[in-house]
Amino acid sequence: MDCDGVHKSMEMWLDEEMDPTSRGEFSAHIDACGPCRERVHGEARLERTIRGRMPRERMSDDAWVRITRRLEREAKPRRWGILLGLGAATAASLLFAASWWSWWSLHKPDLEQAAIEVQKRIARGQTKLAVTTNSADEVEKFLYDNLGMAIDLQNALSGKVGCHDVKFLGAAVVSMGDVECACLSYNCCGEPVTVVLVPTEKMDHFPEMQRVIAEGKSRLTDRVRSTQIEVRAQKGWVACVVGDHPIADLASVFEKT
Amino acid sequence: MPSGGPSRQETFVRLLEEHRDALYRFAMTILWDKNGAEDAVQDAAIAAYRGFDRFTIGTNFKAWIFRYLVNTILNLNKKAKRSLEVALSPVEEAGLESPERKQVYFELLRDPSALLDQVSDPVKRAVLELTHAQRIVFLLRSIEEFSYKEIATMLGSPIGTVMSHLSRARGRLRDKLSEYVAEEGIARRKQG
Numbered sequence: 159m160d161c162d163g164v165h166k167s168m169e170m171w172l173d174e175e176m177d178p179t180s181r182g183e184f185s186a187h188i189d190a191c192g193p194c195r196e197r198v199h200g201e202a203r204l205e206r207t208i209r210g211r212m213p214r215e216r217m218s219d220d221a222w223v224r225i226t227r228r229l230e231r232e233a234k235p236r237r238w239g240i241l242l243g244l245g246a247a248t249a250a251s252l253l254f255a256a257s258w259w260s261w262w263s264l265h266k267p268d269l270e271q272a273a274i275e276v277q278k279r280i281a282r283g284q285t286k287l288a289v290t291t292n293s294a295d296e297v298e299k300f301l302y303d304n305l306g307m308a309i310d311l312q313n314a315l316s317g318k319v320g321c322h323d324v325k326f327l328g329a330a331v332v333s334m335g336d337v338e339c340a341c342l343s344y345n346c347c348g349e350p351v352t353v354v355l356v357p358t359e360k361m362d363h364f365p366e367m368q369r370v371i372a373e374g375k376s377r378l379t380d381r382v383r384s385t386q387i388e389v390r391a392q393k394g395w396v397a398c399v400v401g402d403h404p405i406a407d408l409a410s411v412f413e414k415t
Numbered sequence: 416m417p418s419g420g421p422s423r424q425e426t427f428v429r430l431l432e433e434h435r436d437a438l439y440r441f442a443m444t445i446l447w448d449k450n451g452a453e454d455a456v457q458d459a460a461i462a463a464y465r466g467f468d469r470f471t472i473g474t475n476f477k478a479w480i481f482r483y484l485v486n487t488i489l490n491l492n493k494k495a496k497r498s499l500e501v502a503l504s505p506v507e508e509a510g511l512e513s514p515e516r517k518q519v520y521f522e523l524l525r526d527p528s529a530l531l532d533q534v535s536d537p538v539k540r541a542v543l544e545l546t547h548a549q550r551i552v553f554l555l556r557s558i559e560e561f562s563y564k565e566i567a568t569m570l571g572s573p574i575g576t577v578m579s580h581l582s583r584a585r586g587r588l589r590d591k592l593s594e595y596v597a598e599e600g601i602a603r604r605k606q607g
């Protein structure tokens with residue numbers, strides 16, 4: 159091996175990557191050649207110096223603890239994976255069933271059931287009232303602006319619900335299938351009451367409800383009262399009232415105004 | 416290969432702990448970001464743990480776990496990944512471009528410690544001048560002392576490609592160290 163060969167293969171020599179034959183030739187040359195020996199030893203010195211001066215960062219104990227904890231969590235699914243999988247599947251099924259029931263309650267052609275569901279959703283905060291106010295005037299304005307419903311609530315409810323303490327909470331427009339309905343919410347002697355009003359012309363969407371009205375009795379619960387009402391502008395509405403405070407005569411509440 | 420949850424995890428953690436500082440130092444020197452380095456080591460450890468069934472106890476765990484760390488870092492830096500897939504042409508006295516710089520370099524070779532002592536943080540500064548790809552091959556070889564073959568396996572590149580990048584990295588590092596020493600000499604002469 160000559161000087162040029164030494165220079166070219168110096169890195170492999172320093173990295174101890176030369177095959178034994180080449181290494182022997184390399185060693186023989188630098189033993190005999192002073193400048194090459196000086197250069198090679200200098201390169202080795204510099205390499206050692208660089209290595210000794212490299213940053214010596216150490217991983218913090220906090221980081222190490224985080225990693226081991228993460229590994230612990232990683233190990234757990236192997237042991238409990240099947241149980242967790244079954245649990246997750248069961249939870250997902252229940253969630254799906256609940257969601258489906260909630261959706262179906264609002265979309266199936268049963269106004270009473272849907273009205274009960276609306277009240278539950280308002281109580282849970284899932285259905286927000288579009289207008290929240292204690293003013294009957296504001297609720298009336300909302301109903302007129304959004305649904306064209308002209309109703310004199312103050313006059314309609316006054317003294318006719320078996321309670322003199324009626325406090326409006328607000329109103330909203332709720333969709334039941336393709337039908338847009340009015341929703342009123344108020345407290346009657348401290349008890350929450352929800353009224354869902356459906357345009358009479360849309361009642362063919364709720365055949366079960368027509369039977370209930372004809373019989374004058376809810377098939378679900380005493381909490382629900384329904385009746386057909388007439389309001390101003392000659393537009394008919396069916397009111398379905400859900401509440402713990404019974405309304406003695408619903409027809410008289412929503413009488414023609 | 417150990418079987419069962421706890422013994423498998425304990426074995427892995429015991430092996431990992433032996434190399435925790437080396438892994439962190441490597442990630443830190445490349446990314447130069449404490450949180451990034453910790454995250455890279457954690458991600459590599461999790462990925463390696465998931466593949467631990469394929470590791471043969473008694474073989475080189477350090478090379479095996481470094482492969483995951485290198486992959487994690489290269490996935491963060493696609494440019495470095497692409498760069499390491501391409502072999503570089505050899506360069507004559509890599510990096511030492513001018514005769515003056517070459518002269519300083521030969522002085523540096525005679526007594527590196529004495530000259531570098533006069534410069535502030537020369538090695539750290541020079542390493543930071545390397546590209547991520549250069550830093551990776553340099554650190555794997557010169558600091559962690561992996562063989563060319565082990566590095567080639569980690570990077571999925573031919574040995575020749577690894578050698579070409581290593582040569583460039585060393586050349587640039589030496590050039591930068593010579594530059595700092597030369598600048599320090601000029602500064603001293605001006606003071607004198």
